[in-house]
Amino acid sequence: MASELKNLSVFSTDHLPDISHRQFAIVVAEWNAEVTEALFSGAYQTLINYGAKAENIVRGNVPGSFELSLGAQWFAQRTEIDAVIALGCVIQGETKHNDYINHAVAQGLTNVGLQTGKPVIFGVLTPNNQQQALDRAGGVHGNKGDEAAMTAIKMLGLQQQVYSL
Numbered sequence: 672m673a674s675e676l677k678n679l680s681v682f683s684t685d686h687l688p689d690i691s692h693r694q695f696a697i698v699v700a701e702w703n704a705e706v707t708e709a710l711f712s713g714a715y716q717t718l719i720n721y722g723a724k725a726e727n728i729v730r731g732n733v734p735g736s737f738e739l740s741l742g743a744q745w746f747a748q749r750t751e752i753d754a755v756i757a758l759g760c761v762i763q764g765e766t767k768h769n770d771y772i773n774h775a776v777a778q779g780l781t782n783v784g785l786q787t788g789k790p791v792i793f794g795v796l797t798p799n800n801q802q803q804a805l806d807r808a809g810g811v812h813g814n815k816g817d818e819a820a821m822t823a824i825k826m827l828g829l830q831q832q833v834y835s836l
């Protein structure tokens with residue numbers, strides 16, 4: 672469903688887990704910082720709003736979205752980290768460079784999650800232009816950072832459910 676039909680900051684909050692003891696890493700790409708900083712603000716505030724403690728949220732910066740996978744892996748391999756949220760914005764350029772980045776980071780983050788068994792959330796915008804990015808980083812379509820944080824919370828809830836069976 673396109674973001675035009677589903678606001679990124681509107682989600683069901685039924686049956687959320689207690690995350691007051693959970694530790695989160697947020698990895699942020701520096702490319703398109705105006706956008707990625709807005710994504711970070713949304714993700715951070717969403718975690719706080721739903722019970723995370725500020726002292727349990729750690730941030731790491733990477734140069735670009737291509738480096739999100741390795742940055743996420745370094746955090747995910749730390750025992751104390753329960754979930755990783757990766758935030759970036761890859762705006763389509765004149766060449767196919769964005770395609771290669773997008774595919775690499777999507778697969779890379781997937782692999783980190785599968786290898787570590789921890790939620791590693793794909794909070795990367797892949798817009799065609801700057802306006803589409805801004806619309807999804809606190810604009811008319813909500814904030815992808817909010818969505819990424821809520822996804823991490825819900826996946827921790829499922830993990831807790833599964834491992835308490």
Ligand SMILES: Nc1c(NC[C@H](O)[C@H](O)[C@H](O)CO)[nH]c(=O)[nH]c1=O
Pocket residue numbers: 700702703734735736737738759760761762763772
């Ligand atoms: N063009 C964008 C990039 N490019 C940089 C790459 O992510 C990477 O850092 C470089 O290829 C060196 O490995 N990154 C973004 O996050 N967003 C872009 O629009």
Ligand SMILES: CC(=O)[C@@H](O)COP(=O)(O)O
Pocket residue numbers: 761762763764765766767768769772
């Ligand atoms: C993906 C990007 O926006 C950046 O790497 C520049 O891309 P391009 O060289 O295709 O304009």
